[in-house]
Amino acid sequence: xxxLPQEVEIHEEGPREGFQIEPRTHPVGERAALVEALADAGxxxxxxxxxxxxxxxxxxxxxxxxxxxxxxxxxxxxxxxWLNETGFERARATPxxxxxxxxxxxxxxxxxxxxxxxxxxEFAESQRLWLRRYREAGLAIEAAYxxxxxxxNLEGEIGEDRLAGVLGFVGGLLRDEGGxxxxxxxxxxxxxxxxxxxxxxVDLVRRLLPGVRVGLHLHDTRGIGMANALAAxxxxxxxxxxSIAGLGGCPFCGHAHGSASGNICTEDLAFLCAELGIETGLxxxxxxxxxxxxxxxxxxxxxxxxxxxxxxxxLRRRAG
Amino acid sequence: xxxLPQEVEIHEEGPREGFQIEPRTHPVGERAALVEALADAGxxxxxxxxxxxxxxxxxxxxxxxxxxxxxxxxxxxxxxxWLNETGFERARATPxxxxxxxxxxxxxxxxxxxxxxxxxxEFAESQRLWLRRYREAGLAIEAAYxxxxxxxNLEGEIGEDRLAGVLGFVGGLLRDEGGxxxxxxxxxxxxxxxxxxxxxxVDLVRRLLPGVRVGLHLHDTRGIGMANALAAxxxxxxxxxxSIAGLGGCPFCGHAHGSASGNICTEDLAFLCAELGIETGLxxxxxxxxxxxxxxxxxxxxxxxxxxxxxxxxLRRRAG
Numbered sequence: 001x002x003x004l005p006q007e008v009e010i011h012e013e014g015p016r017e018g019f020q021i022e023p024r025t026h027p028v029g030e031r032a033a034l035v036e037a038l039a040d041a042g043x044x045x046x047x048x049x050x051x052x053x054x055x056x057x058x059x060x061x062x063x064x065x066x067x068x069x070x071x072x073x074x075x076x077x078x079x080x081x082w083l084n085e086t087g088f089e090r091a092r093a094t095p096x097x098x099x100x101x102x103x104x105x106x107x108x109x110x111x112x113x114x115x116x117x118x119x120x121x122e123f124a125e126s127q128r129l130w131l132r133r134y135r136e137a138g139l140a141i142e143a144a145y146x147x148x149x150x151x152x153n154l155e156g157e158i159g160e161d162r163l164a165g166v167l168g169f170v171g172g173l174l175r176d177e178g179g180x181x182x183x184x185x186x187x188x189x190x191x192x193x194x195x196x197x198x199x200x201x202v203d204l205v206r207r208l209l210p211g212v213r214v215g216l217h218l219h220d221t222r223g224i225g226m227a228n229a230l231a232a233x234x235x236x237x238x239x240x241x242x243s244i245a246g247l248g249g250c251p252f253c254g255h256a257h258g259s260a261s262g263n264i265c266t267e268d269l270a271f272l273c274a275e276l277g278i279e280t281g282l283x284x285x286x287x288x289x290x291x292x293x294x295x296x297x298x299x300x301x302x303x304x305x306x307x308x309x310x311x312x313x314x315l316r317r318r319a320g
Numbered sequence: 321x322x323x324l325p326q327e328v329e330i331h332e333e334g335p336r337e338g339f340q341i342e343p344r345t346h347p348v349g350e351r352a353a354l355v356e357a358l359a360d361a362g363x364x365x366x367x368x369x370x371x372x373x374x375x376x377x378x379x380x381x382x383x384x385x386x387x388x389x390x391x392x393x394x395x396x397x398x399x400x401x402w403l404n405e406t407g408f409e410r411a412r413a414t415p416x417x418x419x420x421x422x423x424x425x426x427x428x429x430x431x432x433x434x435x436x437x438x439x440x441x442e443f444a445e446s447q448r449l450w451l452r453r454y455r456e457a458g459l460a461i462e463a464a465y466x467x468x469x470x471x472x473n474l475e476g477e478i479g480e481d482r483l484a485g486v487l488g489f490v491g492g493l494l495r496d497e498g499g500x501x502x503x504x505x506x507x508x509x510x511x512x513x514x515x516x517x518x519x520x521x522v523d524l525v526r527r528l529l530p531g532v533r534v535g536l537h538l539h540d541t542r543g544i545g546m547a548n549a550l551a552a553x554x555x556x557x558x559x560x561x562x563s564i565a566g567l568g569g570c571p572f573c574g575h576a577h578g579s580a581s582g583n584i585c586t587e588d589l590a591f592l593c594a595e596l597g598i599e600t601g602l603x604x605x606x607x608x609x610x611x612x613x614x615x616x617x618x619x620x621x622x623x624x625x626x627x628x629x630x631x632x633x634x635l636r637r638r639a640g
Contacts (some may be wrong), residue, residue, distance in 0.1 A: 156636045191629055194595035195550055221634075223546060223588025223625030224595070230515055230547035261625050268543025275514035275544070301621070305543030305581050309511055312542075316476045 005238035007279045010270060012038050013263050014218075014294065016047040016060075016081060018247030020179045022298065023058045030297045032069040037293050039073040041286035043266075051087035051094075067096040070228060085133075092137070101134035103127045103144040107167050108152035111189070115147075124169050133178055144170055144185040145217065149201060151192025158192070163201060167208040183213045183239060190226070191221020191261075195231030201233055215239035218264045220246065220303070225264040226272060233276065242266040245291035246303030265304040267291050271311065284311045325558035327599045330590060332358050333537075333583050334614065336367040336380075336401060338567030342618065345379045350617045352389040357613050358564060359393040362604035363586075367399045371414075373409035387416035405453075412457070421454035423447045423464040425486050428472035431509070435467075444489050451497055452549040463503040464490055465537065469521060471512025478512070483521060487528040503533045503559060506579045508548070511541020511581075515551035522555055535559035538584045540566065540623070546592060553596065562586040565611035566623030587611050591631065604631045 015035050019026055031049075038046050048070060049063035063080065072078060077098040080091045091097045105124050106112035112120040131141060146166050151157045167184075174181055186193075186201055193201075198216070205214045216232050218225045218240070229240065241263060248262025250272045267287035284306070291307035331446025335355050339346055351368075358366050368390060369383035383400065392398060397418040400411045411417045424433035425444050432440040451461060466486050471477045487504075492502055506513075506521055517535070525534045534553050538545045538560070549560065561583060587607035593600045604626070611627035 151632070153635050156632075192632065194592070196596060220625055221629045222591055223585055224550075224592045226544055226547040227550035227592055230544075230550055262630070265543055272514070272540055272544045272547055276516060303623075305540055309541045309581070312471070312476075312512065315473050 003236045004233055004276055004278060005236055007239045007281075008233070008240065008273050010043070010266060010273075010280055010282065011045040011239075012043045012240050012244060012266060013241045014243035014247035015040070015267065017025070017243060017262060018245075018294065018298070020050060020057060020059050022059060025061070026297060028062055028066050028069050031066055032071070034072050034244075034290065034293055034297060035066075035078070036073075037286070037290035039076045041290050042282040044075060045079060045236075047081060048097075050083075051090040052079040052081070052083055053193075062066065064094045067094050070096065072096065077237050082131050088133070088137075096218065099137075099139055100132075100143070101139040101141040103130060103141060103170075104122060104147060104200045105144060105170065106147045107150075107158045107163050108148035108155045110154035111148045114154065114253060120166070124166070128173055129178065130171065131179060135179070137261075141179050141181060143185060143215070144181055145159045145185045146170075146185050147187045148189045148192075149186040150188045150197055151190070153190050158197070160200065160204060164208060167205060171209055173264065178233065181209070181212050184209060185202055185215040185217045185239075186239065187217035187223075188219050188221075189217075191219050191225075193218060193226060194229050195227055198228050198231045198234045202232060202237055205317045213239055215241065217241040220264050224262075225261075226268065229264055229269055229272065233273070233278070240264075240269060242269045243306070244287070245294040245307055247294055247298070261303055265291075265306075267304055267306045271306050323556045324553055324596055324598060325556055327562065327601075328553070328558045328593050328594075330363070330586060330600055330602065331365040331559075331561050332360070332363045332564060333367060333561045334564035334567035334586065335584060336370055337563060338565075338618070340370060340377060340379050341568065342379060345381070348382055348386045348389045351386055352391070354564075354613055354617060355386075355390050355398070355609065356393075357606070357610035359396045360603075361610050362600070362602040364601070365397045366397060367401060368417075370401040370403075371410040372401070372403055381509060384410065384414045387414050389519050390416065392416065395508065408453070409480060419457075419459055420463070421451075421459040421461040423450060423461060423490075424467060425464060426467045426488065426557060427470075427483050428468035428475045430474035431468045431472045436472065440486070444486070444493075448493055448497065449498060451493065455497075455499070461499050461501060463505060463535070464501055465505045465507050466490075467507045468509045468512075469506040470508045470517055471510070472612045473510050480520065480524060484524060485527060491529055498554060501529070501532050503535050503538045504529060505535040505559075505561065507537035508541075509537075511539050511545075513538060514544060514546050515547055518548050518551045519555045522552060522557055533559055535561065535594050537561040540581040540584050543581075545581075546588065549589055549592065551582055553593070553598070560584075560589060562589045564607070564624070565614040565627055567614055567618070579624055585611075585626075587624055587626045591626050605633065 050060045054061035080089045080097045106120040109120040242261035244266045246265040270282045295302045371381045374381035400417045402408045426440040429440040433581045563583035566585040590602045615622045
């Protein structure tokens with residue numbers, strides 16, 4: 001009935017997204033401590049900061065200092081986000097950044113226009129230039145994201161034909177430019193995915209981009225993020241983004257009704273995997289400790305559940 | 321691959337549990353308004369209050385007044401909880417209560433001892449007396465609950481053999497006493513269930529108590545409640561308890577680390593069902609309105625997600 005993977009890779013999203021949306025800038029020391037706690041818990045890819053406009057995103061103005069402050073752990077990659085050439089140059093000038101070539105695509109035209117000032121097709125063409133830019137800089141393309149791959153608050157449901165069109169473009173781009181793509185993520189950017197659409201769209205990627213590993217970037221916007229994750233796991237997906245303590249939600253600025261949840265929660269997803277007998281390489285107790293550290297730093301109750309209830313390990317041991 | 325039910329019945333748990341754990345007593349008017357909003361949203365079974373010790377649970381001391389204050393809606397049942405003969409008599413003396421005969425069993429001996437001052441076997445025997453008492457009072461047995469059916473913080477994992485023992489006792493009780501049991505709920509009282517154990521234990525009930533409809537009472541203690549619900553839905557389970565806005569968690573008194581989540585969230589579960597094409601008879605917009613009312617009454621951010629992000633209906637309409 002199910003085809004659970006034996007191992008699942010979870011990439012952390014919390015530190016960058018979490019602090020980027022906070023109204024105040026948190027000290028470098030606090031953020032470095034969180035990044036270090038995440039690496040200690042076993043996370044092998046952690047986005048530390050964004051190299052973006054210091055004026056528009058003052059929370060990330062000290063990105064280079066933060067990278068310099070983090071005690072790095074062997075085997076862990078400390079990645080960064082940038083949106084333009086200036087940001088890319090700043091990231092390249094920061095020796096502690098583990099540069100990764102990532103391409104972005106949008107299934108929703110209106111969402112792309114709102115975020116980038118360009119329609120989805122035009123923005124997709126810009127990724128061809130980034131692909132060449134990365135090659136020129138000696139960077140391999142590691143992953144592509146399809147944002148709003150399930151639906152969008154501006155356009156509503158995104159049909160599978162629209163997603164197929166984006167995947168077709170990605171396939172063509174790889175053929176044209178001769179590159180390989182190790183991973184493609186379907187991103188449920190604003191909470192439209194459900195277990196049925198997750199399975200169908202994962203199948204679509206497998207059909208249209210055979211050989212590309214499918215990842216999911218799920219948000220828990222409407223409370224079914226973990227059900228979507230289970231549907232994906234049981235469909236053989238072994239690559240997920242998640243966010244410690246559920247960091248990245250937006251209690252102030254957000255959504256239709258003043259707030260919305262962010263990525264599915266790293267430690268809750270790791271707990272689900274552990275209970276299903278799936279190896280993640282993560283230490284649940286250390287993840288919970290990192291989530292509690294995040295909560296202390298942010299200074300309000302965060303959405304994660306395991307971090308508040310505690311793991312089952314000690315309870316099992318006591319009973320055993 | 322899946323055997324989703326066409327219709328699912330969701331019973332509300334929020335008003336009673338939610339207000340019972342709050343440090344202060346909320347006015348009858350506020351609680352009546354919430355119960356009315358839940359009935360308006362389509363919920364057909366709502367526990368309004370407990371008839372329990374006024375000294376130990378002062379939040380429920382006004383149970384009879386609350387029942388009298390609720391504007392009842394035809395087709396909805398307004399139920400109550402009691403733990404002893406005095407409570408049962410108070411409930412019977414309150415004309416607005418829809419009396420329901422419910423039996424309780426414990427898979428964990430230590431948990432039963434902690435809650436009832438009796439071991440699981442002794443407590444189970446007491447349910448024989450309740451069964452007879454209900455018959456004498458002209459009440460049909462509507463449901464039985466197996467508490468801590470998956471695990472327990474005192475005893476750890478509860479083996480399937482232990483659960484089988486409880487189910488065997490229930491079957492014997494029904495044979496001895498000649499009664500029928502329409503529904504049996506597996507209750508994950510403290511958050512030990514996972515998708516694999518949910519499926520296996522539902523199968524166990526079906527095997528040992530054929531003809532009894534299986535329900536699930538799931539908590540979201542460790543963040544995988546909705547994944548457990550999906551596993552159950554895809555295993556054909558069509559009966560769930562849930563709690564509006566996730567009411568019933570305990571941010572003050574609770575668990576290992578000072579707080580824990582309660583039942584899975586009614587409106588998030590209803591949203592999952594709706595997205596899977598399952599009929600629940602519930603109106604998502606009205607559920608969200610009820611959840612926001614609960615949040616205003618309680619006076620702090622509650623765990624529900626859909627209530628904060630909003631449903632997809634208006635967004636689909638705008639896009640359509």
